[in-house]
Amino acid sequence: MTDSVPLIDAATVERLSPMPELIATLRAAFENGGYQSPPRYAHDMSKTSSLLLMPSWNESSRLGVKIVNVDRVARPSVRSSYVLMDRATARPLAVLDGATLTRRRTAAASVLAATFLARPDSRRLLLLGTGAMIPALIEAYASAFPIETILIWGRDPQNAATAAAQARASNFKAEAVTDVRAALSSADIVSSATLATSPLIHGADLREGMHVDLIGAFRPEMCEADGVCFSRARVFVDTYAGAMEEAGDLLQAIDGGHIRADDIAADLTALCQKKHAGRGTDRDAITLFKSVGAALEDLAAAELVFEKWQQN
Numbered sequence: 001m002t003d004s005v006p007l008i009d010a011a012t013v014e015r016l017s018p019m020p021e022l023i024a025t026l027r028a029a030f031e032n033g034g035y036q037s038p039p040r041y042a043h044d045m046s047k048t049s050s051l052l053l054m055p056s057w058n059e060s061s062r063l064g065v066k067i068v069n070v071d072r073v074a075r076p077s078v079r080s081s082y083v084l085m086d087r088a089t090a091r092p093l094a095v096l097d098g099a100t101l102t103r104r105r106t107a108a109a110s111v112l113a114a115t116f117l118a119r120p121d122s123r124r125l126l127l128l129g130t131g132a133m134i135p136a137l138i139e140a141y142a143s144a145f146p147i148e149t150i151l152i153w154g155r156d157p158q159n160a161a162t163a164a165a166q167a168r169a170s171n172f173k174a175e176a177v178t179d180v181r182a183a184l185s186s187a188d189i190v191s192s193a194t195l196a197t198s199p200l201i202h203g204a205d206l207r208e209g210m211h212v213d214l215i216g217a218f219r220p221e222m223c224e225a226d227g228v229c230f231s232r233a234r235v236f237v238d239t240y241a242g243a244m245e246e247a248g249d250l251l252q253a254i255d256g257g258h259i260r261a262d263d264i265a266a267d268l269t270a271l272c273q274k275k276h277a278g279r280g281t282d283r284d285a286i287t288l289f290k291s292v293g294a295a296l297e298d299l300a301a302a303e304l305v306f307e308k309w310q311q312n
Contacts, residue, residue: 005092005093005094005095006093006094006095006309007094007095008094008095008096008097008305008306008309009097010097010099010100012097012305012309013096013097013100013101013104013305014100014104016304016305016308016309017101017104017105017108017301017304017305019104019107019108019111019139019140019143019144020143020144021304022104022105022108022301022304023108023111023112023115023140023143023144025108025300025301025303025304026105026108026109026112026297026300026301027112027272028300029296029297029299029300030112030268030269030271030272030273030296031269031272031273033269034058034059034060035056035057035058035059035296035299035300036056036057036058037054037055037056037239037294037295037296037299038055038295039241039242039245040052040053040054040055040242040246040293040295041053041054042219042246045069046071048071048072048073048074049069049070049071049072049074050069050070050071050219051067051068051069052066052067052068052069052070052080053065053066053067053068054066054068054293054295054298055295056295056296056298056299057087057299058087058299060087061086061087061088062084062085062086062087062093062299062303063085063086063087063090063299064082064083064084064085064295064298064299064302065082065083065085066080066081066082066083066098066101066102066295066298067080067081067082067083067098068080068098068102072195076099076131076132077131077195078099078102078132079098079099080098080099080101080102081095081096081097081098082095082096082097082098082101082298082302083095084096084299084302084303084306093306094302094306094309096302096305096306098298099132101298101301101302101305102293102298103132103133103136104136104140104301105297105298105300105301106133106136106193106215106291106293106297107133107136107137107139107140107141108140108297108301109238109268109291109293109294109297110137110140110191110213110215110289110291111137111140111141111143111144111145112268112272113213113236113238113268113271113289113291114141114144114145114189114211114213114289115144116271116277116278116279117211117234117236117271117278117279117287117289118145118188118189118211118279118287119188119209119211119279119283120145121145121146121188122145122146122147122188122189122211123145123146123147123148123149123188124147124148124149124151124186124187124188124189125138125141125145125147125149125150125151125187125188125189125190125191126150126151126152126153126177126180126183126184126187126189126190126191127150127151127152127153127163127190127191127192127193128153128154128180128190128191128192128193128194128200128201128224129153129154129192129193129194129216130152130154130156130159130160130162130163131193131194133193133215134152134163134167134193135166135167135170137191137193138150138167138170138172138174141189141191142172145189147172148173149173149174149175150164150167150172150173150174150175151174151175151176151177151183151187152164152167152174152175152176152177153176153177153178153180153183154176157176157178160176160177160178161176163176164176180200180201180205181202181205184201184205184206184207184210185205185207187210188209188210188211189210189211189212189213190210190211190212190213191213191215192212192213192214192215192216192224192225193215193216194216194224195216195222196216196217196222196223196224197221197222197223198223199223199224199225199226199229199249200224200225201214201224201225201226201229202225202226202228202229203225203226203227203228203229203230203231203232203233204228206229206232206233206286207286208284208285208286209283209284209285209286210286210287211279211286211287211288211289212225212229212233212286212287212288212289213288213289213291214249214288214289214290214291215291217247217248217249217250217290217292218246218247218248218292218293219246219248220246220248220251220252221248222248222249223248223249223252224249225249225253225288226249226253227252227253227256227257227258227259228258229249229253229288230249230250230253230258230259230288231253231258231259232286233285233286233287233288234265234279234285234286234287234288235250235259235263235264235265235288235290236264236265236266236267236268236271236278236287236288236289236290237250237264237267237268237289237290237291238267238268238289238290238291238292238293238294238297239267239268239269239292239294240264240267242292242293242294243264243267243290243292244261245292246292247290247292249290250290266278268294
């Protein structure tokens with residue numbers, strides 16, 4: 001390889017991170033340990049935009065930093081780059097398209113959690129949001145569950161219709177919905193990936209046995225689910241440190257007295273290391289996974305892509 005740093009574009013990141021392999025890679029990272037990830041740095045750049053820096057390193061030879069610009073009024077709302085480096089020298093090994101890496105590792109982490117928390121026979125998937133996360137979530141969930149029907153809700157019904165049409169073009173049975181409450185009445189899994197600041201999911205509408213996957217609300221003032229949702233569910237998080245610092249709807253549920261911090265059942269490491277059974281055999285339990293993103297997921301995913309790129 002020459003001294004120039006390779007730029008691994010979005011299409012290549014997607015091609016070299018097939019969901020079953022990416023989910024297995026994240027599972028191994030959480031299960032085996034060896035990754036260090038301090039809480040991410042976040043700073044407001046304007047009234048609508050934030051800068052996020054997410055570093056991580058492992059015990060062997062790599063470190064990486066994701067540089068993220070989140071602008072709630074821009075489209076796409078998230079733009080980022082990932083710099084993968086040699087740990088000993090800090091020499092860049094590659095710069096990867098960070099937005100694609102983030103979408104794919106986020107979807108993979110949600111589905112990794114769902115393999116412990118959702119019913120294995122879950123067939124109806126409700127997606128809240130119409131952004132760039134939706135195709136990755138569909139791909140990830142369909143790779144691990146026998147999904148038969150996909151329902152898609154968005155604030156703009158036309159965007160929801162477009163997202164459903166795109167899913168159908170990929171041979172999924174999908175339809176747009178306008179009533180979240182009605183859609184929840186039949187969903188096995190609801191996955192929310194929005195920038196909402198008020199609840200979209202209300203605990204009174206949850207039914208026994210369903211799994212709730214909350215991806216948005218990465219800042220304290222943001223919220224996708226109300227406090228009753230948390231009080232009715234067994235609550236799990238990706239990392240304790242990240243959740244207690246940034247998970248808006250979780251923090252609001254705690255502040256409102258719906259749950260306590262020590263009511264959180266386990267994090268993703270404990271699930272992967274089989275220190276907690278997750279759903280176990282209780283088919284009627286409502287489970288909830290709240291994620292804000294973990295830097296180790298970025299590094300593990302970037303290493304997978306980079307190693308496969310080297311083999312090409």
